[in-house]
Amino acid sequence: xxxxxxxxxxxxxxxxxxxxxxxxxxxxxxxxxxxxxxxxxxxxxxxxxxxxxxxxxxxxxxxxxxxxxxxxxxxxxxxxxxxxxxxxxxxxxxxxxxxxxxxxxxxxxxxxxxxxxxxxxxxxxxxxxxxxxxxxxxxxxxxxxxxxxxxxxxxxxxxxxxxxxxxxxxxxxxxxxxxxxxxxxxxxxxxxxxxxxxxxxxxxxxxxxxxxxxxxxxxxxxxxxxxxxxxxxxxxxxxxxx
Amino acid sequence: xxxxxxxxxxxxxxxxxxxxxxxxxxxxxxxxxxxxxxxxxxxxxxxxxxxxxxxxxxxxxxxxxxxxxxxxxxxxxxxxxxxxxxxxxxxxxxxxxxxxxxxxxxxxxx
Numbered sequence: 001x002x003x004x005x006x007x008x009x010x011x012x013x014x015x016x017x018x019x020x021x022x023x024x025x026x027x028x029x030x031x032x033x034x035x036x037x038x039x040x041x042x043x044x045x046x047x048x049x050x051x052x053x054x055x056x057x058x059x060x061x062x063x064x065x066x067x068x069x070x071x072x073x074x075x076x077x078x079x080x081x082x083x084x085x086x087x088x089x090x091x092x093x094x095x096x097x098x099x100x101x102x103x104x105x106x107x108x109x110x111x112x113x114x115x116x117x118x119x120x121x122x123x124x125x126x127x128x129x130x131x132x133x134x135x136x137x138x139x140x141x142x143x144x145x146x147x148x149x150x151x152x153x154x155x156x157x158x159x160x161x162x163x164x165x166x167x168x169x170x171x172x173x174x175x176x177x178x179x180x181x182x183x184x185x186x187x188x189x190x191x192x193x194x195x196x197x198x199x200x201x202x203x204x205x206x207x208x209x210x211x212x213x214x215x216x217x218x219x220x221x222x223x224x225x226x227x228x229x230x231x232x233x234x235x236x237x238x239x240x241x242x
Numbered sequence: 243x244x245x246x247x248x249x250x251x252x253x254x255x256x257x258x259x260x261x262x263x264x265x266x267x268x269x270x271x272x273x274x275x276x277x278x279x280x281x282x283x284x285x286x287x288x289x290x291x292x293x294x295x296x297x298x299x300x301x302x303x304x305x306x307x308x309x310x311x312x313x314x315x316x317x318x319x320x321x322x323x324x325x326x327x328x329x330x331x332x333x334x335x336x337x338x339x340x341x342x343x344x345x346x347x348x349x350x351x352x
């Protein structure tokens with residue numbers, strides 16, 4: 001005897017660019033099911049034209065983030081039971097990024113801001129030098145360690161109301177990266193970093209609302225990193241280095 | 243829209259204003275408790291360089307602080323940017339300075 005599986009009502013954003021609308025689908029409910037499973041089921045069984053993005057399915061690559069019931073989440077590690085509200089789920093592309101099609105956003109602005117925040121390596125040594133020895137207990141190293149698990153999923157960027165109001169703002173992920181490199185003994189670009197995060201879209205625009213830290217799927221704290229950058233740049237300003 | 247320079251200006255003016263607000267409240271309570279009339283208050287403040295510096299500094303700090311704060315709000319809520327945003331900031335700052343400056347002059351100059 002087979003039981004008829006219960007179904008969920010799933011509203012999925014469909015459209016390209018700035019135009020689109022939610023389309024409803026009925027999806028069988030399973031005991032263990034992630035939001036990415038739901039999206040995949042729709043694409044495989046209901047509408048093969050649905051576009052979405054994913055790769056690793058285990059929370060490492062950061063490519064499957066979407067807005068789930070209005071909240072940014074990594075969909076491969078978000079259980080349906082966590083997100084379900086009154087048997088319904090809405091799934092939309094990430095906030096604060098241009099939509100390419102359906103659930104796929106253009107991530108270029110997000111990654112361009114990583115570079116704009118000097119989130120690039122500034123080497124202290126060449127390949128001919130000995131590898132720098134790092135003290136794992138050093139306070140700056142411990143600070144840098146707090147940010148290295150960022151998977152670039154853009155959940156914090158989508159959650160940030162300052163990004164929503166100020167398109168030039170570099171955003172939590174890029175600033176977290178800048179703070180991580182600022183504290184890295186193997187990075188020689190400390191002043192470049194402070195310069196990069198002190199402009200019109202820099203860290204000083206953050207209102208410390210904390211949505212980035214609230215929604216980061218890896219439990220990182222970009223708001224604290226931004227506070228660190230504000231502190232470091234203010235000290236440099238007062239010392240006349242900026 | 244908030245550069246390091248504007249951020250520092252806003253924080254430094256906030257630091258200046260914190261004791262000034264407390265001083266202003268203390269003076270108000272003192273004046274009311276003591277039952278001073280307007281003429282008696284003006285008799286103490288007019289011609290006083292100390293009150294001129296205190297309230298003149300207060301107005302200066304308010305003008306800078308409020309203009310930068312409103313600049314951020316207007317940019318994020320209304321989308322104003324570039325030269326228009328700069329002009330808005332200067333108009334608010336200068337306006338507060340003129341209005342506050344007139345009040346300070348009326349109270350401290352005989």
